[in-house]
Amino acid sequence: MRRSRNSIGSKMTFTIVGVSSLFALLTIMVQLWWNYHSALDNAVADIDRYTRSLLPSMSHALWDVDQPLLKDLVSGVGVLPSVSGLELASRDGVYLNLGQGVPVDPGHRYLLLHYPLSIQEQAIAELTVALDRQQIYLQLGREVMVIVLGNGLKMLLVIYVILTLANRLIVRRVEALANFADGINLSELTKLRLDPKVAESRDEIGLVAQAFSRMYQRMRHDYALVRRQQRALTRHQQELSQTVEERTARLRWQTDANRQLAQISLSFLNVSVDDIASLLAQVVRQIGELLQVERVSVVEFEDDRLHYRAFWSCIPNAQSADEQLTDVARLKRRFTNNSMIIIEDVESISGRWPEEYRELSSLGIRGIAGFAIMDGDALVGVLALAQVSGHLEWNDDKSQLLTQFAATLNALLIRRRREGQMLLLQRQLLRANARLAKQAATDELTGLVNRRPFSARLEQALGTEALLLMMDVDFFKHYNDSYGHPAGDEVLRRLAQALKQALPEDALLARIGGEEFAAVCPGQAPEVCRQLPQRLLDAVRELNIPHGASPHGRVSLSLGVVNLLGVDSVRDAMGRADACLYRAKALGRNRAEWEEH
Numbered sequence: 001m002r003r004s005r006n007s008i009g010s011k012m013t014f015t016i017v018g019v020s021s022l023f024a025l026l027t028i029m030v031q032l033w034w035n036y037h038s039a040l041d042n043a044v045a046d047i048d049r050y051t052r053s054l055l056p057s058m059s060h061a062l063w064d065v066d067q068p069l070l071k072d073l074v075s076g077v078g079v080l081p082s083v084s085g086l087e088l089a090s091r092d093g094v095y096l097n098l099g100q101g102v103p104v105d106p107g108h109r110y111l112l113l114h115y116p117l118s119i120q121e122q123a124i125a126e127l128t129v130a131l132d133r134q135q136i137y138l139q140l141g142r143e144v145m146v147i148v149l150g151n152g153l154k155m156l157l158v159i160y161v162i163l164t165l166a167n168r169l170i171v172r173r174v175e176a177l178a179n180f181a182d183g184i185n186l187s188e189l190t191k192l193r194l195d196p197k198v199a200e201s202r203d204e205i206g207l208v209a210q211a212f213s214r215m216y217q218r219m220r221h222d223y224a225l226v227r228r229q230q231r232a233l234t235r236h237q238q239e240l241s242q243t244v245e246e247r248t249a250r251l252r253w254q255t256d257a258n259r260q261l262a263q264i265s266l267s268f269l270n271v272s273v274d275d276i277a278s279l280l281a282q283v284v285r286q287i288g289e290l291l292q293v294e295r296v297s298v299v300e301f302e303d304d305r306l307h308y309r310a311f312w313s314c315i316p317n318a319q320s321a322d323e324q325l326t327d328v329a330r331l332k333r334r335f336t337n338n339s340m341i342i343i344e345d346v347e348s349i350s351g352r353w354p355e356e357y358r359e360l361s362s363l364g365i366r367g368i369a370g371f372a373i374m375d376g377d378a379l380v381g382v383l384a385l386a387q388v389s390g391h392l393e394w395n396d397d398k399s400q401l402l403t404q405f406a407a408t409l410n411a412l413l414i415r416r417r418r419e420g421q422m423l424l425l426q427r428q429l430l431r432a433n434a435r436l437a438k439q440a441a442t443d444e445l446t447g448l449v450n451r452r453p454f455s456a457r458l459e460q461a462l463g464t465e466a467l468l469l470m471m472d473v474d475f476f477k478h479y480n481d482s483y484g485h486p487a488g489d490e491v492l493r494r495l496a497q498a499l500k501q502a503l504p505e506d507a508l509l510a511r512i513g514g515e516e517f518a519a520v521c522p523g524q525a526p527e528v529c530r531q532l533p534q535r536l537l538d539a540v541r542e543l544n545i546p547h548g549a550s551p552h553g554r555v556s557l558s559l560g561v562v563n564l565l566g567v568d569s570v571r572d573a574m575g576r577a578d579a580c581l582y583r584a585k586a587l588g589r590n591r592a593e594w595e596e597h
């Protein structure tokens, strides 16, 4: 630590030097004062003692008028140090002035000492000794240097000792303490060690250091506690915000899912039976994307067989399981007491349901959720969601949603099934009706149309250049009688076939009675028209069916032909043709007769 002028060392130095200097000055002053007075007193005492010892001799010398002796004696006093002058004045006029004499005004410099000279207690003269203080001052001046030097050295020694002690006992330890305090950094919570010399001493600084150390320990402890609390608070806040985020996401997901489910339910209500399959395909895809699973399928049980009604997978070219290989009875058994089966990890059922485990594993399914589609108490199908790339991520919200969806799906499947059954019934009815209608319009024996459709066609051809041909088998009663009724039936069938082939394609041939045929032949070329009856007769002749009871020896026909141009009613047309036929019969049979105009 850099020591500044404000350091304890500097302050102590300044203080000690200042106080010591002052004290030394005072000491010197007092000593000088004391020395001065001692020197003055000593000088006065010396002068006094010496002078008084000489006074009797001086008195006698003066009395004896022994001038030289007197002068010697007085001069002897003048030899004393600090005596600057002497004056002896007797009553009888003897006067001696030695040295510098006695100043009239002594002032501060001189001290005058007066000694009476007497003989027989009678004063005869007075000796005045002038003491010059200057001498004492000079002597003191010499002593001052010694005193100052002595005191100065003493003072320096004392300062050195005090500063050394202060440095060792205070400054260094305070600096160590300051360094310790400087090193305190709560954010890092470092463990600081105070110098044992500072911390272990039992003086005030040691006590302060120990108090500091304890305070730091408490601060560390408190700070660690606060940090722990802060960390716990932060963790709690993070957990709280995470929980809020998760709940918000779940709520958002639920809202979105419910909205989609409502839309799906609505679309189920409005969909026509024919569109159910495509709607289901679309909906399973929607469910798959909403629940983020890789496969969704809807299967229905029918006659103890399983049918995939919809299958979707986000994996290209993924195939549903083979309907034939699924053990429907086992699948139904699993759903007997469970409306849903959630297997997040297929491995978890390896011991409990080994067959299902094998089957699912062989399909590469690693997690699956199945929801029963119930029709009342009957299990009619299963909605299944599967994961192949990993385990199934599941929660109650998804279960709740899919349970609802399965119920909606059930309603749709029931509707599909019931409407499908109705449609099937309708189609069967229509087919039966068509069959009946066809039967009603068709002659069962020959396969030709009967009278009703023929009449309708005839009506259409009225007033056109069409021909109406009425045909009747000759002597057919005899044939039946001779060959039997079944043989007669066969003849009718063969005749129908031969006549149909002989007629133009657009002609309509009908069996309008027991052994009666009729044909409407739309407008043809005159040549074709003219030859047509003969073509028909020839066709019958070519059949060459033996008929022993007929004069012709074989089965033959008689024809009555009418041109429908100018004919305006079926009844009229049939009547006219009948008349022609009658004429043909009358003229010998096996011939055609035209209406005469």
Ligand SMILES: Nc1nc2c(ncn2[C@@H]2O[C@H](COP(=O)(O)OP(=O)(O)OP(=O)(O)O)[C@@H](O)[C@H]2O)c(=O)[nH]1
Binding pocket: 472, 473, 474, 475, 476, 477, 478, 480, 484, 485, 486, 487, 488, 489, 492, 513, 514, 515, 585
């Ligand atoms: N095998 C058979 N015979 C039928 C059928 N429908 C009617 N016949 C018979 O056809 C015969 C018609 O006889 P008739 O009306 O007397 O006329 P025909 O014997 O043909 O004599 P002509 O018409 O005068 O030449 C009856 O004997 C009927 O039984 C049928 O579907 N099958």
